Amino acid sequence: MKNIINSIILFCGLITMFSGCKPDVITLGATLDKSALKFTATPDPANPNNIILTSLTPNVTPYWVTPSGSSIRVVDTVNFPFPGTDTIRYAVESAGGLVYADPVVVTINSIDAKTVSDSMWIKLAGGLGKSKTWRLDVNAIGASKYFNGPTYFAGANFSWEWDAGWANWIIDAGDYGTMTFDLIGKPNFTSNNLMFPALSGTGTFMLYTKANTLSTFGAEILHDKNPNNGTQGANVSNWRTNMVIKSLTNDHMQLVAVRNDGVWLIYNYISLDYYNTH
Incomplete structure (x- = not known):
């Protein structure tokens, strides 16, 4: 009898345990039409x-x-x-x-003159009805005119930075040509990449001053892309959308391209006027 009672107690305990472990059923409310x-x-x-x-x-x-x-x-x-x-x-x-x-x-139906009179628009594209041309700050021997090299390295949100100078594993030395932003009728963008002509093109651009980012449409900013040499630009997928602007002055600009492994690459540009006068 004692064994029977113990068996009944054990059976009841198991029933209680399993009934207490039923998952809660979560239901959403009605979807608004x-x-x-x-x-x-x-x-x-x-x-x-x-x-x-x-x-x-x-x-x-x-x-x-x-x-x-x-x-x-x-x-x-x-x-x-x-x-x-x-x-x-x-x-x-x-x-x-x-x-x-x-x-x-x-x-x-019209350009907002007030918006494009913001200093960032003027520094990037010259202002309403004007244009401005930029070059990647590197030449055929790997030298730069203003920055210490064409590409720096950084962690996300600039948690760390490394000014690596120039080396052929970073970027190919050479004349990368020009890229031009203008505000003539609309925000036009032209990239004439002499090192990698397939990356050249024409399109438009948008500057997001509150977010401090730049996007281009129909063409990519000047950059390297040499998979054979293993340079940094070959490891970046996004060259167009919401590129962070690290700095922008009348003659110098730094744009961030995010490498596929998450490392930030800071590409350094100088205005054509600066290039021609220094």
Whole structure:
């Protein structure tokens, strides 16, 4: 009898243990229908290049996606400095997840003179209606005119930096040609890479002054790409999107390219005017 009682106690204990270990069932709330999403995207009467975004959907967190980035503000203003059409996406975070409204297309008819009068635009491209040409700071013997070399090394967010000078394992010596930014009608960009002609091209660019980044479209900034020599540029995949600007003056510019292993490569450029006068 004692053994039977012990067996019953053990059996009941096992039932209690397993019933207490059932996983919680998590269920999401209902997904908000996109017809319930209310918002406006209207030009600022004081500056039609500014589009005022207003979320009118109650009791939700808005999520805006624009060419200049994302935002969760109920009311926000986005500047579109150049003529053309752009798309704005509006979404809200509901109990059932993120719900998107149909995209809105905005049309801009003029250059925003105020935006491109910012000192960064002037230093990079010369100002409204003007152009500016840059060169990679290295020549055929590996010498530089302003920097101590064409490429420096750094950790993410400049946690460390190494000015390595020049060596053929860093970058090929040579005349890399020129790249030109202009604000004539729109933000035009031209790259004439004499060392690697396949990397040359024409397109446009965008300068994000708040984020301190530069993007090019249709062409890449001047850089090396020699897989046979194992130079640094061959180990970078992104040469166009949101490149960090470490420094920018009237005559000198440093752009960051992130190597595939995460190391930051700081590419050093000088203006054509500086090159011709020094």
